[in-house]
Amino acid sequence: MAEELSLPENPVAEPPSGEDRQRLLSHERHARILDQLAVSGSIGVAAIAAALGVSDMTIRRDLLELEREGRLVRVHGGAMLAEAPASVAMDSEEPRFDARLRRGSEAKAAIAACAAGLVSSYRTAAIDVGTTTYLMAGHLREADHLKVFTNSLRVSTRLDGGAPEVYVAGGRVRPEEMSVWGPTAIAQFEKLWFDVAVLGTSGITAEGFFDYSFEDTDMKRVYLRRSGFRILLCDSAKFQRMSLVQVGTLADINLLITDAEPPSRIAAALAAARVEVRIAPPAAGH
Known part of the structure; x- marks a missing residue:
């Protein structure tokens, strides 16, 4: 008699860990921030934090990361799109x-x-x-x-x-x-x-x-x-x-x-x- 095979149940994906979830949310926030910058040219910390439902501190960290990537330039109270530096005399x-x-x-x-x-x-x-x-x-x-x-x-x-x-x-x-x-x-x-x-x-x-x-x-x-x-x-x-x-x-x-x-x-x-x-x-x- 053939040995009965035990097939595994359909696998259920594990929920992402807190770190992975945070990375996903960060990626989404960055995309939203850059989208808004493309429309208006500048954003305020308080306004984008309210729109995304996160704290001002979280947005400040996002802006810092995006600035390090060269995607934007932080200014007082917010950020503006990074662009080729205008000549300054x-x-x-x-x-x-x-x-x-x-x-x-x-x-x-x-x-x-x-x-x-x-x-x-x-x-x-x-x-x-x-x-x-x-x-x-x-x-x-x-x-x-x-x-x-x-x-x-x-x-x-x-x-x-x-x-x-x-x-x-x-x-x-x-x-x-x-x-x-x-x-x-x-x-x-x-x-x-x-x-x-x-x-x-x-x-x-x-x-x-x-x-x-x-x-x-x-x-x-x-x-x-x-x-x-x-x-x-x-x-x-x-x-x-x-x-x-x-x-x-x-x-x-x-x-x-x-x-x-x-x-x-x-x-x-x-x-x-x-x-x-x-x-x-x-x-x-x-």
Whole structure:
């Protein structure tokens, strides 16, 4: 009698282990993240975490892994698509004030007028050095409720005889820029709190915004630390330009006023940092 054969039952697949399941979920999340990036160009951590039903920390780990693979670039609060690095120009020398004032004069006039319309609604304003902030000050001469704090002797002169109260930091003067800097100036303004700060810049990239000098940068950072609302003025000729010192990241500002739409890489970084972008209309007479 033939020996009875015992056939195995139909095999049932073992459920994946926790590690395998996690790997599968990670793969799915990565695909969804990249799909969303392809549509919008940028994503926020909180939004994609909510859409996928996972924690912000999980998404941050996913973004880190995808960045290591070269699939995306992390920015403050999210990520944007990786792309061929846009060329960034390096300005090694600071042009003279008069030369900068003539360069892009129409754009700067438009930005200055737009910024003044916002700043005039506040009670206390810190105003940085620079050509566009200098032009903006000329629009504030009738703002009799405004107190202006500045380290720019040019700004203070522009407002001389006008309605605002003007307070100038004490310290050492940079002759060409006519800006005040040093530990005394910093200590004075560190004790204050401003409703709004208006900063100029030598250039802006997706990584942040820049200035030519260490001395003026120290005061810019005081304004950033000690202000409730922070406005950056930057004409479009300064997009994709950098200089000696990075003042801060895009997340350090609340509003960018410019004369044209930023290039896609900067625009995505601004959106991820939740920075409002306002395009100034042409100024009257230009």
